[in-house]
Amino acid sequence: NAGVTQTPKFQVLKTGQSMTLQCAQDMNHNSMYWYRQDPGMGLRLIYYSASEGTTDKGEVPNGYNVSRLNKREFSLRLESAAPSQTSVYFCASSVSKRDSPRSNQPQHFGDGTRLSIL
Amino acid sequence: AQSVTQLGSHVSVSEGALVLLRCNYSSSVPPYLFWYVQYPNQGLQLLLKYTTGATLVKGINGFEAEFKKSETSFHLTKPSAHMSDAAEYFCAVIRGSSNTGKLIFGQGTTLQVKP
Numbered sequence: 001n002a003g004v005t006q007t008p009k010f011q012v013l014k015t016g017q018s019m020t021l022q023c024a025q026d027m028n029h030n031s032m033y034w035y036r037q038d039p040g041m042g043l044r045l046i047y048y049s050a051s052e053g054t055t056d057k058g059e060v061p062n063g064y065n066v067s068r069l070n071k072r073e074f075s076l077r078l079e080s081a082a083p084s085q086t087s088v089y090f091c092a093s094s095v096s097k098r099d100s101p102r103s104n105q106p107q108h109f110g111d112g113t114r115l116s117i118l
Numbered sequence: 119a120q121s122v123t124q125l126g127s128h129v130s131v132s133e134g135a136l137v138l139l140r141c142n143y144s145s146s147v148p149p150y151l152f153w154y155v156q157y158p159n160q161g162l163q164l165l166l167k168y169t170t171g172a173t174l175v176k177g178i179n180g181f182e183a184e185f186k187k188s189e190t191s192f193h194l195t196k197p198s199a200h201m202s203d204a205a206e207y208f209c210a211v212i213r214g215s216s217n218t219g220k221l222i223f224g225q226g227t228t229l230q231v232k233p
Contacts, residue, residue, distance in 0.1 A: 004161070031219050040127065042208060042223035043162075050219075058220070090161055096219030106152060107221060109161035 002026050006091050006110035013081045013117045021076040021113050023091030031096040032074035033058075033107065034066060036087040043090065049074055050096060081117045089113045120145050122211050124224035132232050137181075137196040139227050141209035144190060150212040151192040152221070153183055157205045165207075168192065179203070204231045 007022045025032065030051050035043040035058075045058030049068040063085060065077045074093075078085060092107040125140040143149055150169045154162040166177025173185040179202075183194045192209060209224040 033220070040225055042122075042225045043221075044223075045220060048220060092162075094219045105219070106164045106167055107162075107219065109154075109163070111159075111161045 004091055004093055004108050004110035006089075006113050008113060009111065010114045011116070013078075013115065015081060015083060015117060017081050017117075018077070018079050019081065019115075020078075021089055021091075021115075022073070023075065023110060024073045025091075025093040025108070026072065027093060027108065028071070029093035029095050029108070030071070031094050032068065033092045033094075034064075034074070034076045035090045035092065036060065036085075037090060037112070038087050046076065046089075083117050085115065086117045087115060089115060120149070120211050120222045122209050122222055122224040124207075124209050124227050126227055127225065128228045128230065130230040130232060131199045133201055134198050137194070137199045137203065137229065139194040139207050139209075139229065141183075141192045141194065141224060142190050143192060143209075143211045145211060151183075151185060152210045152212070153177065153181070153192075153194050154208045154210060155179075155205050156208065156226075162208065165194070199229075199231045201231050201233065204229055 004025045033048040034046040037043050044060050047066040049055045052071045067075045090112050091110045094107040095105040121144045123142045152167045153165040156162045166175045168175045168185045176182045181196045206228050210221045
């Protein structure tokens with residue numbers, strides 16, 4: 001049972017380079033999320049997708065784009081990497097129901113992608 | 119707006135001692151509250167959650183938390199710390215009326231357990 005799988009686990013980029021972080025879940029969850037984790041700041045939501053074909057901005061979307069390729073996969077793209085985007089990126093998924101918020105389930109997290117931008 | 123404050127970025131206890139990690143939240147609607155644990159170089163794992171019903175919630179690894187509406191708190195406790203409890207702990211809130219499951223996290227508390 002893989003849960004949430006993120007690739008790559010580590011990456012070093014130069015300023016201005018682009019890259020895509022991949023995330024896939026095998027739990028048939030409808031909602032998926034991308035967070036960044038920085039020391040002393042907890043996790044901050046970058047983008048989320050409540051269902052296939054929809055995406056919405058979170059707290060810190062600038063400099064990022066996302067694609068909800070299908071129900072399983074949700075990718076995060078850095079078009080022109082900047083040193084301020086050095087961080088640990090986490091993907092998560094959950095069941096969330098628009099018509100029944102009380103049925104929202106806890107999020108399951110991947111192991112993270114550690115990204116350094118020089 | 120929802121927010122979560124964890125009091126103390128670092129907490130150090132001796133093995134066998136009580137663990138108390140503090141979390142206060144602000145919410146204009148009934149909150150759903152969570153505690154997650156993160157071990158080094160890993161993702162977050164759910165420890166416990168409060169949605170409705172009993173205000174004392176038991177989680178994995180002997181942890182529990184009590185929802186106190188009057189104090190807007192959801193502190194995490196464990197009667198006796200174990201070396202394996204050393205990790206970073208995050209309190210999080212989901213807005214009760216949210217239909218997207220978005221979480222707001224506290225800043226995290228690093229728990230050190232001394233032998």
